[in-house]
Structure formats: structure tokens, C-alpha cells
Amino acid sequence: MTSRTARLLITCPDKPGIVSAVSSFLYNHGANITDLDQHASAPEGGTYFMRLEFQTPHLDMSRQLLAQTFEERVARHYNMDWRISYADDVKKMAILVSKVDHALMELLWRWSSGALPCEITTVISNHDALAEAVGRFGVPFHVVPVNKDNKVEAEAKIQALLQGNDLVVLARYMQILSGDFVTGWPHRIINIHHSFLPAFVGANPYQQAYDKGVKLIGATAHYVTADLDQGPIIEQGVERVSHRESVETLRELGQNVERNVLARAVRWHLEDRVIVHGNKTIVFA
Structure with missing residues (x-):
């Protein structure tokens, strides 16, 4: 059906x-x-x-x-x-990742088991650390190094690799995409941010959470816009914690939240369950 x-x-x-x-x-x-x-x-x-x-x-x-x-x-x-x-026009999806693999592996596993209705066409990384892991799923893996001196050229290479895709997922891709890059993919780039936005925007949110003594940690999947971590939110999740948790424990707990939040957001997008209205979303999940 x-x-x-x-x-x-x-x-x-x-x-x-x-x-x-x-x-x-x-x-x-x-x-x-x-x-x-x-x-x-x-x-x-x-x-x-x-x-x-x-x-x-x-x-x-x-x-x-x-x-x-x-x-x-x-x-x-x-x-x-x-x-x-x-539904029979299957969307094509590309994934960008750096070195941390939990969000990427969750997407690849769900896709390989038929739980994500898409074709994963490629995985692009600024490091080669995950090449072997991705190769086991039969998905092409491309390395595009990025540094402060070659960012324009690197983004041009990534754009070329992304042509023909319907969706781009940042599965802990630890590079900030330029405004010009993002503009070409309106509401077609999904990022997983490892905190419960709008709290702890930017780098190292688990350290920020630890320093604040939070009792909840979370993750946020959102569409990417030119404003860092400010795009329309698709899905969020939380985990209750206490003063006993270290930064590393918070990170471990948070990564489990991240992988599930991202997978849900991606599936809802693929199933056309998300309507963007201004900087908010209506999600018919």
C-alpha cells in the first residue's frame, strides 16, 4: 500500500x-x-x-x-x-559527519533495516576515521578536509557531492556551514544539536550543562539556517540526571538521546510529516 x-x-x-x-x-x-x-x-x-x-x-x-x-x-x-x-518517489539523503559515530550509525542501521524510507546516497566527512564503518553498509564515503584556509573550496566540493539529493543530515558534523551553503538547501538540512535548545548553544554543551548543575539534559533536531542553532525545531528529547553524573556520563546519556531524536526527525521529514511555519514547525507525528 x-x-x-x-x-x-x-x-x-x-x-x-x-x-x-x-x-x-x-x-x-x-x-x-x-x-x-x-x-x-x-x-x-x-x-x-x-x-x-x-x-x-x-x-x-x-x-x-x-x-x-x-x-x-x-x-x-x-x-x-x-x-x-x-511515497514511491523515494527521497535521496546524504549524511555529513566528523569523527563521532553514534548518530550516523543509528541512521545507517535504521536505513539498512528498512525503518527509514529513503536512499542514503553518500556519507561525507572531514576525517577518514569512519570510512570502514560506513563501508560495511555499502554506502559511498567521501573525505573532504576542511580548515580555515580552504573552507570555500571544501564547501564547493561538498556541494558537488550533494547534487541530486533531497535531504542533508548533519550527524554530528562539527563544522559550521556558511550562509551561502545553507541558502541553497532551505528546510532540507537537518542538524542534531547535543543540547536542549535554546539552552547551551555552541560548543561543548555537556560541559556547560555540568557547570550549571542541570537536572535534565537533552538533544534537539532542527532545520539549519544561516543563524547558528536557531533554525525551526523538529524534535527534542530529554534525560533526567543528578549531581552524581560526571561530564562523561552526561555525554554518554546525551548521545543516546541524540541518536533517537535525530532518527525521529529524519523519518518525519522523509514521510512529509513536517510543515515549517515561520521559525516553528507543525509536526504530524
Whole structure:
């Protein structure tokens, strides 16, 4: 059934009749709705969000004509920002990583077991430390060294390797991407930050957490923007800790949170469950 599934995401001003208009349109063209989530930001006059899944075997028109007709008969009337995607158009995903492997290995393991609906095309690193581990999964591994003197050239090489991908995941890639780089991938780069943002932004958050004597540590998966660690948050997780934990123990506990938070965020993106609205996300998980 998955290969026959289409997904419709909608953002528009809220007004009566949206659900009826969308569902009637799909019914009249042979689609069967199998899942629908919605959210309105206010009881009246707010913004309306919808994620809808429908089955396509009995559609009476092509995908292109369906999109064109939906725009003309429904979307334009309700001033919708919308898109339709199809589950059989498998997204291509690339991963950037440095030396720490836990987030990368979690993604590769889930992908190899069929839990991530994508094609992992490549892993790119600024070090060669993980080449053998990645090679066991049959995924191409590329090393692009980065330093303060070659950053422009290195990013150009990475951009060339990324061409054709739909999503880039920073699985503890310990380099700051330039604004020019990020601009080319709007809401298509996901980062895992090893703290519960907006606390402890920047480097060494576990040391920062230890110094503050926190009772919760966490991780945050977010879309990357030109503003460091300020992009729309997709998912977060926490672990309760006490004064007994050392910095190293906090790091070990935190890495377990990181791998799961990142995997959930990536899967939700791949399944078209995330709508970005301003600097926030609506996640229909």
C-alpha cells in the first residue's frame, strides 16, 4: 500500500469548508483518504494546517493534472500553500559527519533495516576515521578536509557531492556551514544539536550543562539556517540526571538521546510529516 500512497500538506488562512473542499475533490477523482491530521492556530481567524494521506490506484487523472486541477478548483480559493508528494518517489539523503559515530550509525542501521524510507546516497566527512564503518553498509564515503584556509573550496566540493539529493543530515558534523551553503538547501538540512535548545548553544554543551548543575539534559533536531542553532525545531528529547553524573556520563546519556531524536526527525521529514511555519514547525507525528 505504501507505494500507492500520496501525501498532501496544506497551510492556509483558516475558514469553514476547507476539509469538505479537499475531501470532496479527492473523492470525486477516485482517491481514498486513509489518514488526515489537522491543526488550527486559533479558534477563529488563525492559520490552518493539514496533512492528508490518500491512495492513488483509482485516480481518474495523471499526477500532473491532479495537481493542476487542485490548484485551480481548491487551493486558489482558500489561498493555500500546498504540495503533494508520493511515497514511491523515494527521497535521496546524504549524511555529513566528523569523527563521532553514534548518530550516523543509528541512521545507517535504521536505513539498512528498512525503518527509514529513503536512499542514503553518500556519507561525507572531514576525517577518514569512519570510512570502514560506513563501508560495511555499502554506502559511498567521501573525505573532504576542511580548515580555515580552504573552507570555500571544501564547501564547493561538498556541494558537488550533494547534487541530486533531497535531504542533508548533519550527524554530528562539527563544522559550521556558511550562509551561502545553507541558502541553497532551505528546510532540507537537518542538524542534531547535543543540547536542549535554546539552552547551551555552541560548543561543548555537556560541559556547560555540568557547570550549571542541570537536572535534565537533552538533544534537539532542527532545520539549519544561516543563524547558528536557531533554525525551526523538529524534535527534542530529554534525560533526567543528578549531581552524581560526571561530564562523561552526561555525554554518554546525551548521545543516546541524540541518536533517537535525530532518527525521529529524519523519518518525519522523509514521510512529509513536517510543515515549517515561520521559525516553528507543525509536526504530524
